[in-house]
Every structure is written in C-alpha cells, then in structure tokens.
Amino acid sequence: xxxxxxxxxxxxxxxxxxxxxxxxxxxxxxxxxxxxxxxxxxxxxxxxxxxxxxxxxxxxxxxxxxxxxxxxxxxxxxxxxxxxxxxxxxxxxxxxxxxxxxxxxxxx
Amino acid sequence: xxxxxxxxxxxxxxxxxxxxxxxxxxxxxxxxxxxxxxxxxxxxxxxxxxxxxxxxxxxxxxxxxxxxxxxxxxxxxxxxxxxxxxxxxxxxxxxxxxxxxxxxxxxxxxxxxxxxxxxxxxx
Numbered sequence: 286x287x288x289x290x291x292x293x294x295x296x297x298x299x300x301x302x303x304x305x306x307x308x309x310x311x312x313x314x315x316x317x318x319x320x321x322x323x324x325x326x327x328x329x330x331x332x333x334x335x336x337x338x339x340x341x342x343x344x345x346x347x348x349x350x351x352x353x354x355x356x357x358x359x360x361x362x363x364x365x366x367x368x369x370x371x372x373x374x375x376x377x378x379x380x381x382x383x384x385x386x387x388x389x390x391x392x393x
Numbered sequence: 394x395x396x397x398x399x400x401x402x403x404x405x406x407x408x409x410x411x412x413x414x415x416x417x418x419x420x421x422x423x424x425x426x427x428x429x430x431x432x433x434x435x436x437x438x439x440x441x442x443x444x445x446x447x448x449x450x451x452x453x454x455x456x457x458x459x460x461x462x463x464x465x466x467x468x469x470x471x472x473x474x475x476x477x478x479x480x481x482x483x484x485x486x487x488x489x490x491x492x493x494x495x496x497x498x499x500x501x502x503x504x505x506x507x508x509x510x511x512x513x514x515x516x
Contacts, residue, residue: 319502328506376501380452384438
C-alpha cells in the first residue's frame with residue numbers, strides 16, 4: 286500500500302499570501318495524484334487531478350505540480366474561503382487508493 | 394440538480410449490521426463507477442469500496458473485505474453498502490462519491506460527493 290505523507294500538518298497564513306502544500310508518496314505514483322479541499326461540516330471537493338489538471342469550476346489560483354513521489358498544491362493568493370483542510374490522494378496502484386492525512390490551512 | 398444523498402446510518406451494536414443507501418440524481422447514474430469513502434470523527438479520509446457501472450467489478454479495502462458488500466441498482470439510480478459484523482473502528486461518516494471517469498474509463502478520482510451518513514458502532 287502506498288503511503289502519502291502531507292506537510293506541514295498545519296499551515297498558518299494570511300489572506301493574499303501564497304500557500305504551498307506538500308504531499309510525498311512512499312513510492313512513485315507517476316502523475317496519478319489528486320487534491321481535495323474539505324471545509325468543516327462539508328464533503329470533500331476535488332480541486333486537482335492527475336497532479337496538475339484543475340477540476341471543473343476550480344479557480345485558477347489553485348495549481349498542482351510534481352510527479353513520481355513529490356507533489357505540491359499551490360494557492361497563489363489566499364482568499365478567505367480557502368482556509369480549510371486539504372488532502373492528497375493517489376490512484377497509481379489500485380486498489381487500494383489512499384489519501385494523505387491532511388494539511389490544515391488556517392488564518393494567521 | 395446533480396447530487397448524491399446518503400441515508401441509512403445510525404447507532405448499531407458491535408457485531409450488528411446496517412445497510413447504507415445513496416440516491417443519485419441529475420446525471421446518468423448507470424454510466425459511472427461509484428464509491429464509498431469514510432471519515433472517522435476528527436480523522437482523515439479512507440476509501441472503503443468501489444463498483445463499476447455494470448456491477449461487474451467490485452473492490453474493497455482490506456479493512457472491510459468479507460464484512461461489507463457494495464451493490465447498485467441502475468434502474469433506481471441507487472448505490473448500497475451492506476455492512477455486517479460491525480466494529481467500533483467502523484464508526485465514521487460514510488460518503489457516497491462518483492468517479493470522475495465515465496462509461497468504461499475508471500479514473501479513481503471522486504468529483505461528486507454526498508453529505509454523508511453517520512454510522513456509530515457502540516454498545
């Protein structure tokens with residue numbers, strides 16, 4: 286089973302700042318990685334798939350990069366509604382598909 | 394409106410059974426693979442099970458294999474999860490989620506989620 290490790294566990298930033306969230310895989314997942322956003326009391330929302338493709342309706346300030354074992358989700362300029370928990374997910378060796386443990390993005 | 398609505402959760406004793414349902418609307422349910430993903434209180438996401446559009450392919454996480462059964466009824470636009478031999482560790486919010494791919498293409502990314510139904514296993 287592929288283990289995804291997200292860092293940092295918590296990221297404290299201010300609106301307007303740039304956010305970089307990291308996801309590292311225990312073995313290569315090629316480009317088969319997605320990012321989700323989850324706000325309190327809500328279901329997750331797909332942001333990025335195949336490492337760098339934005340899902341339908343996702344603002345351009347969200348971008349993904351990386352391949353192999355190291356991936357980054359970048360939010361270019363934080364909006365108030367972006368403060369949430371973010372999860373990465375791999376689908377290279379399925380099943381099982383696995384998720385990271387999450388990064389909490391909080392307002393500084 | 395495109396949506397998924399889960400139901401069937403509740404409080405059950407260890408060793409008991411529960412059947413979850415997910416009603417789909419606003420899209421052609423029969424063309425998509427479907428999934429169950431759970432989230433224990435205050436914890437992260439865990440994939441549970443997946444089923445192909447025609448039910449010909451079924452997949453389970455090791456943690457639920459042999460105890461849970463996924464199924465679907467395309468005529469009723471519904472997905473199900475039969476959960477037997479429930480344990481305290483199965484306590485979670487269970488989400489129904491649609492695969493991003495359509496027809497025979499299985500993407501294993503989830504682009505539409507329900508609000509979840511809470512399963513609590515406790516004596």
